Amino acid sequence: MTDGTERYSQEIKEVQSEIAALRSELRRFIEYANRQHVDTAIDGLRKEYAGVFVEQHLSDAEQRLQERMIRQCPMRDRCYAAFYEFLKSSAEHIRDGEVSEEVVRSYRDRLAEMRKGGKFDTCSTCFTETNRLFEKQIELMRSLGIYRSNKETSSSVADLSDEILVRDILEPLANRHRFRIVQSLAAETRTFSALSNLTGLRGGNLLFHLKKLQDAGMILQRHERGDYIITEKGYRTLKGIGTLYATLQP
Numbered sequence: 001m002t003d004g005t006e007r008y009s010q011e012i013k014e015v016q017s018e019i020a021a022l023r024s025e026l027r028r029f030i031e032y033a034n035r036q037h038v039d040t041a042i043d044g045l046r047k048e049y050a051g052v053f054v055e056q057h058l059s060d061a062e063q064r065l066q067e068r069m070i071r072q073c074p075m076r077d078r079c080y081a082a083f084y085e086f087l088k089s090s091a092e093h094i095r096d097g098e099v100s101e102e103v104v105r106s107y108r109d110r111l112a113e114m115r116k117g118g119k120f121d122t123c124s125t126c127f128t129e130t131n132r133l134f135e136k137q138i139e140l141m142r143s144l145g146i147y148r149s150n151k152e153t154s155s156s157v158a159d160l161s162d163e164i165l166v167r168d169i170l171e172p173l174a175n176r177h178r179f180r181i182v183q184s185l186a187a188e189t190r191t192f193s194a195l196s197n198l199t200g201l202r203g204g205n206l207l208f209h210l211k212k213l214q215d216a217g218m219i220l221q222r223h224e225r226g227d228y229i230i231t232e233k234g235y236r237t238l239k240g241i242g243t244l245y246a247t248l249q250p
Helices: 003-068 076-096 101-116 123-143 162-173 176-185 192-199 203-215 232-248
Strands: 219-221 228-230
Touching: 003 076, 003 123, 076 101, 076 123, 101 123, 123 232, 162 176, 162 203, 162 232, 176 192, 176 203, 176 219, 176 228, 176 232, 192 203, 203 219, 228 232
Parallel strands: none
Antiparallel strands: 219 228
16 A cells, blocks of 8 residues: 555544544534523423412312212311312422422321321222322423422332333323424424424324323423423433333344
8 A cells, every 4th residue: 555545644634533523513503502492491491480380289189179089078178178189299399499308208107197097998099099199290390391200210220110211201102203203393482283294193183193292291281282392201210211212233
């Protein structure tokens, strides 16, 4: 190989190295920009619609308690008032913009103390429903980035709950339409019409997939007929999938 050819080959390698560095820098910039977009959008969502989220949750809680509490019970009205007041009090923290582990623990302890006062075998039914509604509140707080547990994510595969993992993470994204929706919302908020054009789905078919993602806490809708936005959970899940995919490449 001649000196000229060697120099040319070396220059090509240097150019390739520079291009690779630029690509890496561009990826980091895009990720940062997306992260800034999501943070700004979620922060605005919290401030502007916190009251709406609280009212929606309490409306749902009121309906669920009325439907699922034991009807033929002399304590029904009294317990209903206590449960609703408990959920109303905890839901108000959504307006604060930040909820600590200590606050969440205090509510769990409070519900446990209330449970000790149950006089009948059927009390477990009503307490179970109240606890479910409270945990739904916590998931909403997580989705909005208001609450994060101090407990580190377990590194042991054996400690993972297969039911929760499949229901809340794997199943919602194990569909190309839903994955594409979350992927697109990581870049910008979108209307129902825009998501319809993106996926090719119409009406009830698209609503089905959007509800799946909303129930899993991956996305939120600003308000009825409003734009859709990715949540903190949705963004972190998407980032995790991207990291996992990169590590599995040969």
